[in-house]
Amino acid sequence: MSLLADVPAPPTSPRQEIRQPSRKPFLPWLLLSAAMVILGVLTGFPLVRLVLMSFQEYERAQLMGQPASWVGFDNYTTILTDVDGFWPVLARSFVLMVVLVAVTITLGMLVALLMMRVGKGLRLLMSIGLLLAWAMPSLAATTVWGWLFDTQYGVINNLLTAITGDRWFGYSWLLDPLSFFVIVACIVVWGAVPFVAFTLYAGLTQIPEEVIEAAQLDGASAFQRFRLIQVPYVRTIITVLVVLSMIWDLKLFTQVFVLQDIGGDRELTSTIGVYIYQTGMAQGHYGLASAIGVIFVIVMLAIAYPYVRRTLREEEL
Numbered sequence: 676m677s678l679l680a681d682v683p684a685p686p687t688s689p690r691q692e693i694r695q696p697s698r699k700p701f702l703p704w705l706l707l708s709a710a711m712v713i714l715g716v717l718t719g720f721p722l723v724r725l726v727l728m729s730f731q732e733y734e735r736a737q738l739m740g741q742p743a744s745w746v747g748f749d750n751y752t753t754i755l756t757d758v759d760g761f762w763p764v765l766a767r768s769f770v771l772m773v774v775l776v777a778v779t780i781t782l783g784m785l786v787a788l789l790m791m792r793v794g795k796g797l798r799l800l801m802s803i804g805l806l807l808a809w810a811m812p813s814l815a816a817t818t819v820w821g822w823l824f825d826t827q828y829g830v831i832n833n834l835l836t837a838i839t840g841d842r843w844f845g846y847s848w849l850l851d852p853l854s855f856f857v858i859v860a861c862i863v864v865w866g867a868v869p870f871v872a873f874t875l876y877a878g879l880t881q882i883p884e885e886v887i888e889a890a891q892l893d894g895a896s897a898f899q900r901f902r903l904i905q906v907p908y909v910r911t912i913i914t915v916l917v918v919l920s921m922i923w924d925l926k927l928f929t930q931v932f933v934l935q936d937i938g939g940d941r942e943l944t945s946t947i948g949v950y951i952y953q954t955g956m957a958q959g960h961y962g963l964a965s966a967i968g969v970i971f972v973i974v975m976l977a978i979a980y981p982y983v984r985r986t987l988r989e990e991e992l
Contacts, residue, residue, distance in 0.1 A: 728965035735959040750966035768947040775924040783871025809869035817933040824848040849938040862930045878909040918982045
């Protein structure tokens with residue numbers, strides 16, 4: 676008889692006796708249901724309403740209770756064939772957006788790199804200054820910049836008069852479209868750089884110091900370390916910042932609208948956000964304004980989709 680037959684079987688491990696609780700796939704959706712309902716009411720309903728109005732003849736009379744008539748794609752046809760109104764505004768908005776995004780990301784990266792180089796005291800002062808610029812409301816910031824470039828009493832005109840000896844009083848910076856958009860760019864970049872700088876600084880500080888030190892020992896220059904190490908590490912962050920900046924800058928409204936009230940030419944300086952407001956609220960063509968809004972949403976989705984898709988692919992790798 677074998678001796679192994681008398682050996683008792685080893686006791687069952689306690690871990691084997693513990694039964695795994697069954698997963699409840701509906702529980703996460705139940706927890707998210709409240710947030711989804713709120714988002715559906717606050718975001719989904721206005722979006723559906725916008726799409727419906729874009730297929731209707733919706734004017735001021737409809738606000739008074741008259742029923743809106745369905746016009747199909749007439750609003751879209753009117754907008755897309757408006758070569759003197761919609762298309763120049765859209766092209767102007769795209770050019771402005773490209774310039775603003777390029778300048779904002781570049782300056783934000785430079786500020787983030789500078790914050791990594793300076794000491795703690797100076798970094799604290801820089802952070803406070805950036806936070807103050809970031810915290811200032813767009814309306815207040817635009818009003819201050821408007822005072823700086825005021826035609827009669829602006830600081831810039833007074834300063835140029837004192838420096839050059841020529842009389843700059845009465846010169847309108849906002850009347851010329853080029854100088855108007857230069858001022859708009861200054862306001863937007865001034866308020867957007869802090870967010871970009873803080874975000875990039877947070878990403879750059881996560882790069883292992885051993886990698887930077889190894890590159891220095893291999894003889895890599897500062898620019899080579901930036902191009903080959905730092906940028907690849909924060910490429911996903913840069914992509915997100917570019918997409919957000921493109922959306923924010925393309926729907927620019929407050930800065931342009933306020934400067935137009937101060938002294939800008941509305942016909943030559945309107946962007947897509949201001950154009951939608953003028954068509955809807957000012958002129959009362961709510962159906963046309965809704966159609967422009969739908970086109971604008973489609974354009975923004977088309978812009979953001981390639982960047983988001985590339986980011987998701989990089990995360991999967």
